[in-house]
Amino acid sequence: MSLLSFRIALRFMRGSWPRLAPAVIALACGVALTCSIEIVNQGILRAFVDVIDAMAGKAALQVTAPGGGVFPEELTEAAAAVSGVELAVPAVMAAAFVAGRSGELLTVLGVDITNDSVVRAYEPAAVLVAGSSQSRLDDPLVFLSQPDSVAITNAFAVRHRLRVGDSLLLDTPRGRRHFTVRGVLEPEGVARILGGNLIVMDIFAAEAVFTRPRFINRIDLVLSRNSELGAVQKGVAAVMPSGFLVEAPQQRKADLQKLMQSLAALLRAAFGLTGLVTAFLIGFNRLTNVFEQRTWQIGILRALGVRADVAWREMMKESLLLGASGVAIGLPLGIGLSYLMLPLVATAAAVSYNTIIADTSIGLGVGPLLVPALLGLGTAVLAAAIPARRVARLEPAVIILGRGIESPTGTPKFAGRTFALLVGCVAGALVMQHATGSATWGLLATALVAVALAAGARLVVHLGRSPLVSAFRLLAGPMWRFAAATVTRNPRRSALTVATIAVGIGAVFWLRFAAYSFERSVIEALTPAFRADLIAGSVHVESGVFETPVDQRLAVRLRRMNGVRAVAGERVREWPYRGGPVTIEAYDDAYYTTGDFGQWPLYGSSLADAWGMVARGTATVVSSSFVSNFGCRIGDVITLDTPGGPLSLRVAGVTVDFASPRGTLKISRRIYERLWHDRRVTYVFLRSSPLSSPSLLRETIARKLGRRYGLRILSSRELVDYYADQVRRAFRGVNVLAGLILIIILVALADTLAGDVLERTRELGMLRAIGIAARHVRRMVVVEALLLALLGLALALVGGLSLGIIWVRATFRYLLGWMLSTHVPVMQLVAGIAATLLVSLLAALLTGRRAAALEPVAALRYE
Numbered sequence: 001m002s003l004l005s006f007r008i009a010l011r012f013m014r015g016s017w018p019r020l021a022p023a024v025i026a027l028a029c030g031v032a033l034t035c036s037i038e039i040v041n042q043g044i045l046r047a048f049v050d051v052i053d054a055m056a057g058k059a060a061l062q063v064t065a066p067g068g069g070v071f072p073e074e075l076t077e078a079a080a081a082v083s084g085v086e087l088a089v090p091a092v093m094a095a096a097f098v099a100g101r102s103g104e105l106l107t108v109l110g111v112d113i114t115n116d117s118v119v120r121a122y123e124p125a126a127v128l129v130a131g132s133s134q135s136r137l138d139d140p141l142v143f144l145s146q147p148d149s150v151a152i153t154n155a156f157a158v159r160h161r162l163r164v165g166d167s168l169l170l171d172t173p174r175g176r177r178h179f180t181v182r183g184v185l186e187p188e189g190v191a192r193i194l195g196g197n198l199i200v201m202d203i204f205a206a207e208a209v210f211t212r213p214r215f216i217n218r219i220d221l222v223l224s225r226n227s228e229l230g231a232v233q234k235g236v237a238a239v240m241p242s243g244f245l246v247e248a249p250q251q252r253k254a255d256l257q258k259l260m261q262s263l264a265a266l267l268r269a270a271f272g273l274t275g276l277v278t279a280f281l282i283g284f285n286r287l288t289n290v291f292e293q294r295t296w297q298i299g300i301l302r303a304l305g306v307r308a309d310v311a312w313r314e315m316m317k318e319s320l321l322l323g324a325s326g327v328a329i330g331l332p333l334g335i336g337l338s339y340l341m342l343p344l345v346a347t348a349a350a351v352s353y354n355t356i357i358a359d360t361s362i363g364l365g366v367g368p369l370l371v372p373a374l375l376g377l378g379t380a381v382l383a384a385a386i387p388a389r390r391v392a393r394l395e396p397a398v399i400i401l402g403r404g405i406e407s408p409t410g411t412p413k414f415a416g417r418t419f420a421l422l423v424g425c426v427a428g429a430l431v432m433q434h435a436t437g438s439a440t441w442g443l444l445a446t447a448l449v450a451v452a453l454a455a456g457a458r459l460v461v462h463l464g465r466s467p468l469v470s471a472f473r474l475l476a477g478p479m480w481r482f483a484a485a486t487v488t489r490n491p492r493r494s495a496l497t498v499a500t501i502a503v504g505i506g507a508v509f510w511l512r513f514a515a516y517s518f519e520r521s522v523i524e525a526l527t528p529a530f531r532a533d534l535i536a537g538s539v540h541v542e543s544g545v546f547e548t549p550v551d552q553r554l555a556v557r558l559r560r561m562n563g564v565r566a567v568a569g570e571r572v573r574e575w576p577y578r579g580g581p582v583t584i585e586a587y588d589d590a591y592y593t594t595g596d597f598g599q600w601p602l603y604g605s606s607l608a609d610a611w612g613m614v615a616r617g618t619a620t621v622v623s624s625s626f627v628s629n630f631g632c633r634i635g636d637v638i639t640l641d642t643p644g645g646p647l648s649l650r651v652a653g654v655t656v657d658f659a660s661p662r663g664t665l666k667i668s669r670r671i672y673e674r675l676w677h678d679r680r681v682t683y684v685f686l687r688s689s690p691l692s693s694p695s696l697l698r699e700t701i702a703r704k705l706g707r708r709y710g711l712r713i714l715s716s717r718e719l720v721d722y723y724a725d726q727v728r729r730a731f732r733g734v735n736v737l738a739g740l741i742l743i744i745i746l747v748a749l750a751d752t753l754a755g756d757v758l759e760r761t762r763e764l765g766m767l768r769a770i771g772i773a774a775r776h777v778r779r780m781v782v783v784e785a786l787l788l789a790l791l792g793l794a795l796a797l798v799g800g801l802s803l804g805i806i807w808v809r810a811t812f813r814y815l816l817g818w819m820l821s822t823h824v825p826v827m828q829l830v831a832g833i834a835a836t837l838l839v840s841l842l843a844a845l846l847t848g849r850r851a852a853a854l855e856p857v858a859a860l861r862y863e
Helices: 007-015 017-056 075-080 116-122 140-145 154-160 203-210 229-239 249-293 295-303 308-353 366-392 396-401 412-436 439-471 479-489 491-526 553-559 589-594 610-616 624-630 669-676 694-709 716-730 733-759 761-769 774-815 826-852 856-861
Strands: 061-064 085-098 105-111 149-153 167-172 175-185 198-202 218-223 245-247 534-538 541-543 564-577 580-587 619-623 637-642 645-655 664-668 683-688 711-714
Touching (some): 017 308, 017 366, 075 085, 075 229, 085 203, 105 203, 198 203, 229 245, 249 308, 249 439, 249 491, 295 366, 308 733, 412 774, 491 733, 553 564, 553 683, 553 694, 564 669, 580 589, 589 610, 610 619, 610 664, 624 645, 624 664, 645 664, 664 669, 683 694, 733 826, 774 826
Parallel strands (some): 580 664
Antiparallel strands (some): 061 218, 085 105, 085 218, 534 711, 564 580, 564 683, 619 664, 637 645
16 A cells, blocks of 8 residues: 555545535535635736726826825826836826716826827837828827817727727716727737727827816826936825825736735635535534544454554545545535636725726636635545544454444534634634734634534534424424434534534624625615705716716805705715825715705714814714724824815714715815816706706706716615615625525435435335335434424524624624625525525425435345
């Protein structure tokens, strides 16, 4: 028996393949979940990084205002004068949308296209071509003389069948505008990213439409060959206004990778951990049964002189083969599943971080495949280690005397102590999470809860059997005794099946709990804040959740419209504060002072006339997440670096808002417009006059201004429902997890029931021989399946609800920043219970049919 030889393990594997198939299927599902999450995380991160690299071009440094705000173009000259800067390129980065049904998001890059050095900073070759000549623009003056000139990518031109000279209708912050295609970009440099959804304009034309004349939002710096990056970065920062960011693209990528780690940790805990733990339980169950059924053979080998460690190694080799089989099936399945998961996770990332993830794609690498492969092999080895060690250490005499008897298992008292110890560890991890503010302890507590559920299954089987069996008397008649006897006669197998259900369904209950609490918390926060008759905003979403801002002249036009009694504008945008983004919500004074459009409820103490102070521009009301993250108190002064200089505001009150996990600040839009140089609005709140109905007013606005500004006009209730739907979109991946978990439960239950039927073949034959009808045998199997399912569901409810409370009240806050209220999803829990019982019934019917079909004579001869 050579250490490297798998000959004996292969023979045993081939002989036990039908019995090991459920473990392979479960392991493949766990590997597939882990693999898909790794591939999707890499794909989303790569999409971000590609955009950063390509849009930076040859620039070694980029200068931006806080939050991507606009600033005077004259600052380019100050940056260019710094020693070590070879070229300073002013640029406008903005977003536009294809008018019509497609509504495709286009990234706008405005640069000085007449400057060859500027163009080469973004394009490695002559990629701007006109018509079919495949040469650069013959006459740039034609491009410059027409402010509607744009260059589009070749991919976009092919997709929309556009040629040079064709018209392109776009929705912009200034409304709907016609542009003319006067150039095509070949797929090189910036033109190869974003799925081709890029247009290039002359910088002056871009300023007129997307910022303001002589205002830009980025400076790209190309450094001289012998310059030192750090020194130039410090020099440029010294000549820029306070708060401006001077960053290398590499630093932005590092910050982005750090940001994505939180979402990746959540996905790995929710999906990968659940899949692998359930696979471990099924593998442990199946390998235990297979090794115990092979105990006689192991005893013969031991009697012939084979050492215990050699026998153990041969069984571990078999587990490696089982793991390799699961990995071989799971990796292709995971690759396929990643195509389904990619849009779901991309949506979750967009909602969580308020950004657009464009042109995400699946790219296979060693890392996303190696990690799940190693985890799959490790899961199989761990599942086999204990049963293999137990069988290998048995003395030959004990093996011969104990043939056909399940090996001794831990007592219920031992199981209870283990469960209590794990619960204590969970409590300790939660205390550490609260003390340190680190979500790592919350993730550890989550893993410990999963282990506690598995460990508590033995205790639940012991304690829950009697009350459930009593309840089944009326349903199953005398067959309940046989079903109960099976559960108690094989306590380890029953406990492992219960643990599989508890861990898998418990994870689904946990995520349903978190999703529902998130959704209801959003609805509770927004309902009192949105009480306007109508709310108008762009139909396009520029970043994650928030709509694209439109020119504030829309509010002026709406105010003059017949049937409109009052109007208030709101501007929503992200802004950096203490090393990360927070959300600024700037409302017109009328929103704060009249209460006609809604009002954010204040919680706890607040300054007198808090909203009046906000309207006057001397204070701000912050969200509870802002207080949690930055530790501020009522009356404290916070300072924001704005393009117009520092803005100091007192904290007048605290409300609940979910615009940003790091925090939200509500300020006066009058102050915002002056300091941020931004005259756009995200929403316009309207109250109709007494003589006009909201529905009629909506139709009038849509007819007169809807097409011009690309408007979506909603009631307050509809807008609240829209945001709640964004939360539901972010949690759609739970449905995929639930489906895979139900498949695993079907496999686990069918495996357990089939094993029980196989072991009781002679017993069932005797029952059939004395006159027990086939339908009673089927009923016995059904009762056993439902008994195991109900025990597992009871444990799943305890574990799932406990995890839900832990995450909603604590871990979400430390991991992502959200502070949520607790809401129990009763209907979703009922649906999950019903689905589990249906799957259990299906497994019982499949197995019960085989049990009922046994011929008494053949069954009595079975050995």
